[in-house]
Amino acid sequence: MNCNYKTIKSLNKNEREKLKKEISKWNKEFLGEEANRLRNIMVNNFFKIFCISLNETLGLGKSRIEKVFDYQQELIRKLGKDYDEWYLIDKNCKRILGEETYYKYFTDAPFKM
Numbered sequence: 001m002n003c004n005y006k007t008i009k010s011l012n013k014n015e016r017e018k019l020k021k022e023i024s025k026w027n028k029e030f031l032g033e034e035a036n037r038l039r040n041i042m043v044n045n046f047f048k049i050f051c052i053s054l055n056e057t058l059g060l061g062k063s064r065i066e067k068v069f070d071y072q073q074e075l076i077r078k079l080g081k082d083y084d085e086w087y088l089i090d091k092n093c094k095r096i097l098g099e100e101t102y103y104k105y106f107t108d109a110p111f112k113m
Contacts, residue, residue: 051065093106
């Protein structure tokens with residue numbers, strides 16, 4: 001059997017560095033995709049809980065819950081990655097809830113990535 005594969009030990013320094021960079025690139029791609037997949041699962045589950053909460057605590061039905069979700073999606077699209085606007089959202093949320101209640105539910109820095 002004729003095999004053209006090399007062992008890691010048989011690679012020279014430049015080849016090892018090239019292989020290391022390639023593996024690192026693959027890892028970053030995989031981890032990025034996996035992080036996005038897990039983030040989507042978490043967000044979807046949060047919104048399912050939010051949907052049930054709106055229904056059971058406020059009696060909102062399908063059409064009103066859809067209005068909430070549609071408005072939320074509109075805000076997200078409008079704001080994009082404009083961090084100044086996101087901080088205004090944070091400020092307004094504090095105003096609506098009051099600082100004590102706000103910090104009861106939101107302990108992280110706003111939109112810190």
